[in-house]
Amino acid sequence: MYDFITGRIRGGGYAIKGAWLLIKHEHSIQLQLILAILVTVAGFYFDITATEWMFQLLSIGLVMCCEGLNTAAEKIADFIHPDYHTKIGQIKDVAAGAVFFAAVIAVIIGVIIYFPYIFYTV
Numbered sequence: 001m002y003d004f005i006t007g008r009i010r011g012g013g014y015a016i017k018g019a020w021l022l023i024k025h026e027h028s029i030q031l032q033l034i035l036a037i038l039v040t041v042a043g044f045y046f047d048i049t050a051t052e053w054m055f056q057l058l059s060i061g062l063v064m065c066c067e068g069l070n071t072a073a074e075k076i077a078d079f080i081h082p083d084y085h086t087k088i089g090q091i092k093d094v095a096a097g098a099v100f101f102a103a104v105i106a107v108i109i110g111v112i113i114y115f116p117y118i119f120y121t122v
């Protein structure tokens with residue numbers, strides 16, 4: 001039981017270290033973080049509902065999660081095959097495609113939330 005708890009705590013520490021490395025070194029994650037901060041400010045400004053906050057936070061989490069996994073896939077690809085190869089290109093494109101799905105959904109959710117606040121408020 002003790003090993004289980006210390007192992008989980010250590011695992012959490014590695015995960016926080018990984019999240020910090022993403023924020024510190026990856027421009028794509030830095031951009032997503034800036035966008036997340038901006039929409040969070042917008043959420044407070046427009047006083048969005050609890051349900052809208054949940055969808056917004058889910059969207060932020062989904063995009064940052066996909067972006068982080070995309071970065072991991074790119075790093076694995078570069079590590080196992082640093083030279084140019086069409087397969088590596090496909091692997092990177094597929095990983096980027098996953099981010100694209102998440103980003104499109106996040107934009108649609110953002111439009112659904114903020115369009116009425118911006119255009120229909122009296």
Ligand SMILES: Nc1ncnc2c1ncn2[C@@H]1O[C@H](COP(=O)(O)OP(=O)(O)OP(=O)(O)O)[C@@H](O)[C@H]1O
Nearest residue numbers: 028074081082083084085086088089090092093096
């Ligand atoms: N080793 C490679 N072999 C073949 N094609 C590659 C290779 N590296 C990159 N590519 C192609 O270039 C695209 C961009 O790759 P890259 O690793 O630069 O990703 P990126 O999205 O620019 O990275 P970042 O998110 O760090 O800015 C890939 O999606 C792929 O199509």
